[in-house]
Amino acid sequence: MKQFRIELTCGTISENKHPMNFPEELKYTEEHEWIRLESDNIAVVGITEFAQGELGDIVFIEIETEGESLEANDIFGTIEAVKTVSDLFLPVSGKILEVNSQITDEPELVNSDPYGNGWLIKMEINDPADLDKLMNAQTYKESTGH
Amino acid sequence: MSVKNIPLKSLHEKIGGKMIPFAGFNMPVRYSSDIEEHMAVRESVGVFDVSHMGEFYLNGPGVLDLIQKVSANDASVLYNGKIQYSYLPNETGGVVDDLLVYRIDEDEYMLVVNASNIEKDWNHIQKYNTEGVEMINMSDELCLFAVQGPKAVDTLQKLTNIPLKNVEYYTFTKGDFAGVPNVFLSATGYTGAGGFELYVPNQHAEEVWNRIFEAGEEFDIKPIGLGARDTLRLEMGYCLYGNDITDETSPLEAGLGWVTKFTKPFVNSEKLQKEKNEGIKRKLVGLEMIDRGIPRSHYEICDEDGNQIGEITSGTMSPLMKKGIAIGYVEKAYSKPGTAIYVKVREKLLKAEVVKMPFVKAGV
Numbered sequence: 001m002k003q004f005r006i007e008l009t010c011g012t013i014s015e016n017k018h019p020m021n022f023p024e025e026l027k028y029t030e031e032h033e034w035i036r037l038e039s040d041n042i043a044v045v046g047i048t049e050f051a052q053g054e055l056g057d058i059v060f061i062e063i064e065t066e067g068e069s070l071e072a073n074d075i076f077g078t079i080e081a082v083k084t085v086s087d088l089f090l091p092v093s094g095k096i097l098e099v100n101s102q103i104t105d106e107p108e109l110v111n112s113d114p115y116g117n118g119w120l121i122k123m124e125i126n127d128p129a130d131l132d133k134l135m136n137a138q139t140y141k142e143s144t145g146h
Numbered sequence: 147m148s149v150k151n152i153p154l155k156s157l158h159e160k161i162g163g164k165m166i167p168f169a170g171f172n173m174p175v176r177y178s179s180d181i182e183e184h185m186a187v188r189e190s191v192g193v194f195d196v197s198h199m200g201e202f203y204l205n206g207p208g209v210l211d212l213i214q215k216v217s218a219n220d221a222s223v224l225y226n227g228k229i230q231y232s233y234l235p236n237e238t239g240g241v242v243d244d245l246l247v248y249r250i251d252e253d254e255y256m257l258v259v260n261a262s263n264i265e266k267d268w269n270h271i272q273k274y275n276t277e278g279v280e281m282i283n284m285s286d287e288l289c290l291f292a293v294q295g296p297k298a299v300d301t302l303q304k305l306t307n308i309p310l311k312n313v314e315y316y317t318f319t320k321g322d323f324a325g326v327p328n329v330f331l332s333a334t335g336y337t338g339a340g341g342f343e344l345y346v347p348n349q350h351a352e353e354v355w356n357r358i359f360e361a362g363e364e365f366d367i368k369p370i371g372l373g374a375r376d377t378l379r380l381e382m383g384y385c386l387y388g389n390d391i392t393d394e395t396s397p398l399e400a401g402l403g404w405v406t407k408f409t410k411p412f413v414n415s416e417k418l419q420k421e422k423n424e425g426i427k428r429k430l431v432g433l434e435m436i437d438r439g440i441p442r443s444h445y446e447i448c449d450e451d452g453n454q455i456g457e458i459t460s461g462t463m464s465p466l467m468k469k470g471i472a473i474g475y476v477e478k479a480y481s482k483p484g485t486a487i488y489v490k491v492r493e494k495l496l497k498a499e500v501v502k503m504p505f506v507k508a509g510v
Contacts, residue, residue, distance in 0.1 A: 056373060057181045059463040060440050062492075078492065080440050082180040082463055083373050111179075 020146055021049050023115055027131050028140035032090040041128055044085065045091060046119040047079065047110060052105075052142045055081040058107040063088070063121060069095040072130065076121065079110070088120065092130040098122040152197040153289055153348045154355060161369060164373075166240035169262035169388075170374055171198040176371040176474065183374035184465040187339045188509070189313075191295035191362050198261035199446055200285040202268065205254050208277035213255060215274050217247060217398065218415075219406035224249035229316045229334060232405050233397055234270060235414045239421070240393040241400070243267050244385065246334065248318060256284075260387045274413070289351035291344045293358060294370075298341030301362035306331070310342070324357040326350040336375060338382035338508040377462050378386070383473060383503025384433050389443055390430060390459040390473055398422055399475065400430045428456065429481040432503035435470035437496035439489070446490040447476055447498075455480050458489065464505060470498075471505050 021132050026034040032051035052058060052100075063077030064131070070076055070090050077088040090096075100119050103109055110118035135143065152158075159165060165176030174195065177183065186192045205214065213221045219232035228249050229374065234242035243263040248256040259267045259294045264285055293302055305324040308331065313319055318332035323344065330345035346354045359367055376386070376436050385391050391400045398406065398421055408419050435441060441461035446454045461472030472489070480487055483502045488495040 050230060056176055057179050059181075060438070080463070082377060082465070083175075144296075 006102035022137040022141040024137045029091045033091050037089040041125045044119050045121050049114045052111045052114050057082050058110045061103050061107050063099045065096050066099050094123045094125040096121050096123050155211045169349045174371045176373045177369045180373040181465045183370045184377050186368040187295045191297035191301050192368045194292040194370045197289040199290050200259040200264035202211050202257040203282040203284050205280045209253050209279045216271050219405040227317050241391045241397050242270050254374045289346045292335050292343035294335045294337045297365040304361040324354050335481045337378040340509045380462050381506045399426045399428050428475045428477050431481050432501045433472050433498045435498045439491045439496040440470040441472035441489045448488045466506050
């Protein structure tokens with residue numbers, strides 16, 4: 001009845017200590033992942049600064065899909081904060097090439113550097129045109145109420 | 147049902163509190179980081195605004211009889227200024243709520259109940275109030291601040307002449323605090339870190355809050371949200387109503403036998419006595435993860451072959467121990483400390499062990 005679960009929602013936004021960052025060069029999903037194209041069809045995926053703020057301290061990340069080919073919106077892993085468990089959804093279809101090994105021992109990197117050292121996976125995209133279906137920085141920013 | 151606001155809601159928002167609806171109230175869940183807030187309470191001092199909690203003031207001849215009837219613990223042993231942990235058994239073998247009983251004077255008591263149960267508790271107690279004991283619901287008039295941690299007393303002592311070191315654990319005193327008269331200073335808390343809980347009339351709440359933060363500045367005092375409140379209580383193995391104890395859970399299975407006194411009759415005492423004599427079938431235990439992973443409420447507890455032997459009711463990553471801890475019900479055969487058990491996390495069996503609680507040493 002009174003499950004202590006904090007859902008990842010765009011609920012009450014508190015006054016923030018610093019302005020939230022929504023890098024222009026990234027594409028965003030409704031599930032609060034970002035994706036950055038590194039070359040023709042190789043991209044890096046993480047969760048947004050907004051998402052890590054909503055989740056709170058990240059304490060555990062489990063991604064066991066390295067080497068697998070998945071469809072867009074498939075679950076590729078799980079991210080756990082102190083009080084919550086959230087699934088991670090693949091932004092576009094493709095193959096997971098690499099999992100950031102650093103975040104296994106230092107999941108807090110996702111909090112401190114969500115767009116940098118806190119990246120989650122590197123993937124090969126089936127069709128780079130799929131990125132056009134995702135949100136740009138401005139649209140995503142508005143969707144979070146900022 | 148609409149969500150209520152605690153009196154200092156805007157103050158919490160101003161200082162960065164992220165508000166979420168909890169137990170019918172908009173409550174600060176976190177100000178900066180759950181782990182930072184948790185550690186501030188373990189290592190120095192933090193303040194929780196838990197004004198959502200309910201307070202009933204009971205007064206008049208017959209009040210002790212009423213409490214003895216509805217409460218499983220024996221309130222006759224209380225003296226003025228003494229506090230007792232107890233619970234309200236229901237008629238069907240479960241728990242209406244757990245609560246604190248404060249004896250103010252011979253015929254004067256205060257009951258402190260969980261926010262989500264204020265109405266249910268009120269109606270339940272009234273049902274047994276056949277002798278016309280005066281009951282006043284103070285819940286909307288009082289703020290409750292829990293000032294917890296090893297530096298809590300040093301912080302609070304600056305604001306009162308009452309020698310706080312002399313106020314023993316589970317006792318309270320009433321007096322001037324930060325210039326406000328009649329503040330209840332209660333040596334209790336839900337963290338195991340020591341400190342006080344302060345019952346403050348709403349009109350003085352903001353002033354008192356600010357004065358506490360001025361006094362605690364040298365200790366880097368922090369506001370603490372419900373997130374850290376939950377991890378702190380879990381490290382101590384304290385039950386949370388709604389998770390670990392409910393209308394359906396047996397208080398004996400939940401380990402509340404120590405506050406169940408069959409020396410006097412109370413609601414459902416005969417059936418509970420029978421349950422005790424026959425022996426309980428399952429037991430609420432603490433468990434610590436051996437494999438990497440975080441146990442969460444409703445996850446299955448299994449034997450090594452994957453057969454379910456219980457269920458987790460509360461779990462988290464312990465910020466202090468840096469590993470997964472939980473409490474949950476297991477069949478009695480698996481309840482001994484040291485027993486190897488497994489937790490099913492996303493269809494995988496992760497190894498864990500039954501351990502004695504508290505998980506960490508109390509600071510009180």
